[in-house]
Amino acid sequence: xRIIIMGxxxxxxxxxxxxxxxxxxxxxxxxxxxFRELYKDRTTVGKIAKEYISRGELVPDDITNEIxxxxxxxxxxxxxxxxxxxxxxxxQAKALDEMLAKQGTKLDAVINMTAPExxxxxxxxxxxVCETCGAVYHIHNKKPKQExxxxxxxxxxxxxxxxxxxxxxxxxxxxxxxxxxxxxxxxKAGAIIHINGTQSIKEVDAQVMKALGETN
Ligand code: AP5
Ligand code: MG
Ligand code: ZN
Numbered sequence: 117x118r119i120i121i122m123g124x125x126x127x128x129x130x131x132x133x134x135x136x137x138x139x140x141x142x143x144x145x146x147x148x149x150x151f152r153e154l155y156k157d158r159t160t161v162g163k164i165a166k167e168y169i170s171r172g173e174l175v176p177d178d179i180t181n182e183i184x185x186x187x188x189x190x191x192x193x194x195x196x197x198x199x200x201x202x203x204x205x206x207x208q209a210k211a212l213d214e215m216l217a218k219q220g221t222k223l224d225a226v227i228n229m230t231a232p233e234x235x236x237x238x239x240x241x242x243x244x245v246c247e248t249c250g251a252v253y254h255i256h257n258k259k260p261k262q263e264x265x266x267x268x269x270x271x272x273x274x275x276x277x278x279x280x281x282x283x284x285x286x287x288x289x290x291x292x293x294x295x296x297x298x299x300x301x302x303x304k305a306g307a308i309i310h311i312n313g314t315q316s317i318k319e320v321d322a323q324v325m326k327a328l329g330e331t332n
Contacts, residue, residue, distance in 0.1 A: 122229070124291045128239065130146060130149075132321060146199075146201050173286070205294040237281065239257070246271045
């Protein structure tokens with residue numbers, strides 16, 4: 117399976133992506149996660165990316181596309197992949213098309229998740245993440261077993277530094293201007309699946325599975 121999951125910040129892409137990659141046993145390629153890892157490892161690219169991320173802006177296309185190109189050369193993507201948060205503008209969508217054409221492969225599905233802005237703000241403000249393993253929780257909707265502590269490794273959970281409300285509003289604006297047009301791009305290609313992201317994590321997953329023909 118070669119899948120893209122797209123949608124505004126905080127709609128639940130990463131949460132649904134986790135379920136899909138488990139189901140299909142494919143790598144989860146989140147450009148946001150890659151940038152955060154590169155920063156954690158104190159790389160130059162990571163430091164540059166962090167500047168943009170903290171401001172809620174997109175990391176420049178040349179950096180982002182290069183990272184994806186590199187990632188697509190790994191052996192594990194032969195069995196498929198799930199892109200989460202990439203492509204994020206038309207230029208990136210075109211760059212990805214070229215990369216896939218070179219490999220002689222095509223996308224199987226583009227999932228577009230939607231939710232109203234108030235719900236997004238609520239989800240992002242309640243989000244807590246583990247910097248050690250990347251696990252994502254929510255103070256009401258996806259609680260860790262012990263409050264404020266990661267289930268997997270006992271790390272203290274934190275808020276992402278781009279999750280301040282002013283930064284979130286900027287991310288939403290950039291989403292509308294730059295990322296939303298990508299929906300039309302894939303609509304023309306005929307492979308898009310629209311998913312109502314307002315429901316519970318379980319219900320969203322059921323909708324996605326059904327749309328992908330995985331009913332049982
Ligand atoms: P990225 O990390 O991709 O962030 P984002 O797109 O803004 O999306 P989020 O990760 O914030 O939200 P999500 O949709 O994954 O929601 P989640 O599942 O966590 O990118 C960060 C930054 O990196 C960008 O701003 C940019 O600077 C840079 N970047 C990344 N990719 C780039 C690219 N291609 N080009 C240029 N720059 C790039 O869920 C949110 C919360 O809600 C969680 O707490 C979760 O538990 C909860 N939740 C999820 N689903 C549900 C549900 N159904 N019901 C109730 N609660 C739910
Ligand atoms: Mg995410
Ligand atoms: Zn953890």
